Amino acid sequence: MMIYRAASVALAMSMCAFLATGCSSSVSxxxxxxxxxxxxxxxxxxxxxxxxxxxxxxxxxNVTKGAFEFTSDxxxxxxxxxxxxxxxxxxAGQMVQSVEKGEGIPPPKTxxxxxxxxxxxxxxxxxxxxxxxxxxxxxSGGF
Numbered sequence: 767m768m769i770y771r772a773a774s775v776a777l778a779m780s781m782c783a784f785l786a787t788g789c790s791s792s793v794s795x796x797x798x799x800x801x802x803x804x805x806x807x808x809x810x811x812x813x814x815x816x817x818x819x820x821x822x823x824x825x826x827x828n829v830t831k832g833a834f835e836f837t838s839d840x841x842x843x844x845x846x847x848x849x850x851x852x853x854x855x856x857x858a859g860q861m862v863q864s865v866e867k868g869e870g871i872p873p874p875k876t877x878x879x880x881x882x883x884x885x886x887x888x889x890x891x892x893x894x895x896x897x898x899x900x901x902x903x904x905x906s907g908g909f
């Protein structure tokens with residue numbers, strides 16, 4: 767009986783260790799570059815949403831100086847993703863200062879055409895094998 771209990775505990779502990787070490791099939795890094803009319807995009811948000819998964823969890827990050835990166839704290843499952851871009855509005859502090867100076871509300875740093883905000887315009891495949899490095903060449907005219 768004691769041997770059975772010890773074996774059960776050992777099996778349970780090894781299962782917990784296996785699960786804790788990341789046996790899930792998720793990708794630890796997705797990154798890339800984004801250009802608008804040939805220039806690095808700055809001040810936008812990129813969003814990846816699983817394609818074909820109703821209610822699938824989308825994740826977003828900032829695009830800064832043409833670069834973006836989703837790291838291990840924001841894992842993605844392998845598969846096809848809709849990719850969207852949205853212009854980032856200036857911060858509240860900057861808005862208040864501009865209004866106080868009589869300049870009005872400042873525009874976003876970079877204007878991303880509305881076509882890139884639509885789900886289904888851009889699709890990318892994330893794989894376990896990687897490298898999951900994507901380059902997006904956006905155009906002011908859409909495509």
